[in-house]
Amino acid sequence: MSLAINWSNEQEEYEINDGLIALLESILQKAGEAEGIEKGEVDLTFVDNERIHELNREYRGIDRPTDVLSFAMNETGEDEPEIIYAFEENDELGDVPNALGDIIISVTRAQEQALEYGHSLERELGFLFVHGFLHLLGYDHQDAASEAEMMSKQEHVLAQVGLTR
Template sequence: MASVDLTLEWSSEQEVKEITPEFVSKLEELLRLAGELEGVEAGEVALTFVDDEAIHELNKQYRDIDKPTDVLSFAMSEFGEDEIEIHYEQDEEDAAEDDAEAESFIEPLGDIIISVPRAIAQAEDYGHSVERELGFLFVHGFLHLIGYDHETEEEEKVMFGKQEEILQKAGLIR
């Protein structure tokens, strides 16, 4: 199996007692396991923990849905119809500099935003730990970043099966 070099950059816009150094290590493990399962060998995921008000605003702004949600994902590799790829010519010296920079550059996979209050409420509703719910939402967001969706029953079955497999491997059981 190829080595996985996925990086997690996280931040929190509020004080969250569940986000301990041990839990951050668990998130990094989830990222590595998901990357191995899906053949994603490298990249960076930016994770932000927010409150319901912040995720509500983002959901309204980017999805035109006027209510809070539990997780949002914004993939960096998506090209919409209105977006264009830019190509330019460069000389050999510039190309050599770009190659050196590219070796140290970590490709961003995208951003995951999780509402902590919503995760806490859902953990209570489902009868499992907050850590398990946050881990579930993180893996769910990651799978969205790499192209999975759950618009149909079959897509949902595949995506949720993968999520459960990753969570089980990491020891985050119900």
Template sequence: MSLQLDYSNEQDKVDIPEAWIARLEQLLQLAGEAEGMTMGEVTLTFTDNEQIHQLNRDYRNMDRPTDVLSFAMQDDGTDELDIIFEVESEDEVDPISGMLGDIVISVEKAVEQSEEYGHSLEREIGFLFVHGFLHLIGYDHETESDEAVMTSKQEAVLSKAGLSR
């Protein structure tokens, strides 16, 4: 098994070309390689500002749309119930252990930001995806030094994929 991307498009404002999905799969492999990860599954959902606003309000108590949200499955679990999976045979695999988590991207917000920053929508979605992936595996940007580390990692992956500003 390798790093796998599963995606859904729940918005109708922007077409999501298959070439972008291929690019996101490439970014997942590059980001995983940079972090020494070879296995896991990421679920990506493309949405609009209205849906991400609701998610942001419900899960983060922030009553506004945002660009990307990440929901890690491999969290430390301090505030969550343990999920117990009973294996009935040696061939059975725990269906949750390989899940890294979910990334939700507002395509509307990505359009706004790509115009604001003066780069392509493909680059902005790639940036948001790598940003979300890094959150899934434990990176954050609560402090200036954490933000510098995360920004450096994001830019290195995007540059390697040819998606520089």
């Protein structure tokens, strides 16, 4: 098993097609390769602004829509028990995947940002996906140095799949 996306579409504004999913799978492989992650699963959900607003308010205490949310399975916070889902090979169970976490993307916000930045929706969705993936691995952008590191990693992966500005 390599890196895989389990995806669902909970919005009606944009048709999610096989070409987009193939592009995102390619981005996942390149980002995983760059980070030394060979196996695992990412759950990806496409939503609208209303739904991501609800999730942002509920889980982050921020009462407005955002573009992408990430919920890592392999991280622990101060008050959270340590739960690590490791990839194992078991004769009875088969392959048990490393559940990396959930990425939720607002297609509404992605469309707005694509227009604002003057690039394609596919490029914006790719950017948000790799951004969310890096958050699953523990990257953040709380200061200028960490933001620059994340941006560099994101742009490198996007360039590899031909999604430049």
